[in-house]
Amino acid sequence: MDAFLSALQLLTGPSALVALVLGTMVGIIIGALPGLGSVLAITMALPLTFVLGQGASIALLLGLYCGSVYGGSISAILLNTPGTPQAAATGLDGHPLAISGRADLALGWATTASAIGGIIATIILAGAAPLLARVGLQFGPVEYFALGVFALTCIVSVSREDMTKGFIACLLGLFVAVIGQDSLTGHVRFDFDSFQLSAGIGLVPFLVGLFALSEVLWRVCQPGDPSQDRVMRSGFAFPGFAELKRRWSVLLKSSLIGTWVGSLPGVGATSASMVSYAEAKRSSPRRADFGKGEPDGLIAAEAANNGVTAGAMVPTLSLGVPGDPITAVMLGALVLQGITPGPRLFMEHADLMYFIFMALLLANVVLFVCGALMAPLFSRILRVPEPVLLSCIVVLIAIGTYSINSSPFDLLVVFVAGVSGLLLRYNNFPLAPIVIGFVLGPMIEESLRQGLLLSRGNFLGFFEHPIALTLFILTGIFLFLPFIRERLARMLRRGSPARSEQ
Amino acid sequence: MNSRVLNILYGVVFLGSSIYLYWVSVETGVDARRVSSDPMWYPQLLLILLGLCAGYLVLRSVLTREASPVQSVVWKPLAATLAAAGTYLAVFEKLGFVPSTVVLIPLLSWLLGFRRVAVLVVLTVSFTAAVWYGFHLLLNETPPGIGLPTFTG
Known part of the structure; x- marks a missing residue:
């Protein structure tokens, strides 16, 4: 009870409340601008967590997370250009509803479904995370190593275009994390006699460069998008309680799908909203209207992608293993605040856990209020000239990163990481495995070496641990599943002409 | 250039880097009796895996006949942004936040095609x-350098 009350006190303090509201508002704006997205919003805010207190920092990041995921729906509805990949399914019914003259109602449904989806998922998170943490208490170094490898494999295996590139990206992230002092022996690695490198590559400059600066560089070199010229007027119309009651089953089912998919490493909000949309289309009595502006489709996509926000926090908080780049950055931010996510977090920082649950709940309420109040401004936000916006982002990247250590070396890291990110994007290398590899790298190395110490250098001893063995088997399945699927598809392709000839 | 050539190029760079870094790790490594207490063992393992993946990427690209066109890129604004952002980050500390920012925002916006001078002036001053x-x-x-009160009094 004491922990609950101290969390409540922290959340109702002015700094945390202001950070939550501002974070949600800025998140909505960044999410709404096509192409910027949640990772950019959160990485840009990372430097601020150094100067804000613990509560305010977490509230800011959670507000940004929820706000930016919802924000993606605005441009999907008004422009038919999803602001974030998570909102791809939202435009399928949201935009037809908007062009039929009901943009207000489309935004109303998106806002309401996002808030309800987020709230339902948070309630599930509050129940599930402690249970998973209890399982996590049985984890030793071997189990943590197996879990880290499993999480990385999941991220790599969803690199649909090319798994080899996914592996290279993941190994790059793991390698960058080893630069600097070895935590077990104190030996300095790959410093090339540079004092700055001996301290390692900082999380913030690396991530800000890799995601934020490379995003700016990537956007300027893409052929122009004339979508800004066709923004329609926006407003907010609450769908009404009777309509909500009529569609409650879609809302609940989509929120549960979002939470479940979100808790799986590497799957993410884009898949969640697509799966939820497909399920709603399959089971809805109004399935014939899907794609023509049916609110059920909009609800399914939005409730699911906002459900992912809390779902993705389940493994991040209870096991310390992030499922996507956004939670990897959040995990990094928590570590910078002196908090180590994992099973012990629930025992050692129960107040913080209550704080996170309550902040997530409140963020979804704030999201609803801000979404309703800011709706008339959305069309103006989407008309902000991109050159000015990108210039301002470069300024924020520089000042935010520099303010942490007042170090020009950090700015150099930002630039190098930004250019590297651009080059990797150019040849379709996924960036998500680099982040997850970088964040999980120290944990994987430490647990591998401790595990080897316990098993006296015998790696086969790792397979004697049942939990680790299960995770290794799952890793193998995830690793080979795309190859098996590809083989089957090829066999089917080969078989189909023969059948047609018969 | 097509995707096949690009993959070979990237593969060779990663392969070369992993071999060089492995050589560096051997040169500076410590002599530990157990792998668990050898600080270079884990990075070497990563470099071997990286080298194998990069080698596979090269080999696969050499053997394959399929090649798709690379993504289209508009080079002029990219070069302008790289130069402007790189210079900004380089002079940020020495020149200070205010002078470097009041130059960067209008310059980069102008280079990227936004030419409404009045809007640029108002936006630059208010944002800075x-x-x-x-x-x-x-x-x-x-922020580093001379502060705004120097200008506003």
């Missing part, structure tokens, strides 16, 4: 002031 005061007053972090 907002960020400076935001960091100075709200976050208690003064």
Whole structure:
């Protein structure tokens, strides 16, 4: 009870409340601008967590997370250009509803479904995370190593275009994390006699460069998008309680799908909203209207992608293993605040856990209020000239990163990481495995070496641990599943002409 | 250039880097009796895996006949942004936040095609002031270089 009350006190303090509201508002704006997205919003805010207190920092990041995921729906509805990949399914019914003259109602449904989806998922998170943490208490170094490898494999295996590139990206992230002092022996690695490198590559400059600066560089070199010229007027119309009651089953089912998919490493909000949309289309009595502006489709996509926000926090908080780049950055931010996510977090920082649950709940309420109040401004936000916006982002990247250590070396890291990110994007290398590899790298190395110490250098001893063995088997399945699927598809392709000839 | 050539190029760079870094790790490594206490063992393992993946990428690209066109890129604005952002980051500390920012925002916006001078002036001044005061007053972090009060009195 004491922990609950101290969390409540922290959340109702002015700094945390202001950070939550501002974070949600800025998140909505960044999410709404096509192409910027949640990772950019959160990485840009990372430097601020150094100067804000613990509560305010977490509230800011959670507000940004929820706000930016919802924000993606605005441009999907008004422009038919999803602001974030998570909102791809939202435009399928949201935009037809908007062009039929009901943009207000489309935004109303998106806002309401996002808030309800987020709230339902948070309630599930509050129940599930402690249970998973209890399982996590049985984890030793071997189990943590197996879990880290499993999480990385999941991220790599969803690199649909090319798994080899996914592996290279993941190994790059793991390698960058080893630069600097070895935590077990104190030996300095790959410093090339540079004092700055001996301290390692900082999380913030690396991530800000890799995601934020490379995003700016990537956007300027893409052929122009004339979508800004066709923004329609926006407003907010609450769908009404009777309509909500009529569609409650879609809302609940989509929120549960979002939470479940979100808790799986590497799957993410884009898949969640697509799966939820497909399920709603399959089971809805109004399935014939899907794609023509049916609110059920909009609800399914939005409730699911906002459900992912809390779902993705389940493994991040209870096991310390992030499922996507956004939670990897959040995990990094928590570590910078002196908090180590994992099973012990629930025992050692129960107040913080209550704080996170309550902040997530409140963020979804704030999201609803801000979404309703800011709706008339959305069309103006989407008309902000991109050159000015990108210039301002470069300024924020520089000042935010520099303010942490007042170090020009950090700015150099930002630039190098930004250019590297651009080059990797150019040849379709996924960036998500680099982040997850970088964040999980120290944990994987430490647990591998401790595990080897316990098993006296015998790696086969790792397979004697049942939990680790299960995770290794799952890793193998995830690793080979795309190859098996590809083989089957090829066999089917080969078989189909023969059948047609018969 | 097509995707096949690009993959070979990237593969060779990664393969070469992993071999070089492995050589560096051997040169500077410590002699530990157990792998668990050898600080270079884990990075070497990563470099071997990286080298194998890069080698596979090269080999696969050499053997395959399929090649798709690479993504289209507009080079001029990219070069302009790289030069402007690189210079900004390089002079940020020496020149200070205010002077470098009031040059960067209009210059980069202009280079990227936004030519409404009045809007640029108002936006540059208001954004620079907002960020400076935001960091100075709200976050208690003064940006480098001469401060805004020098101009405003």
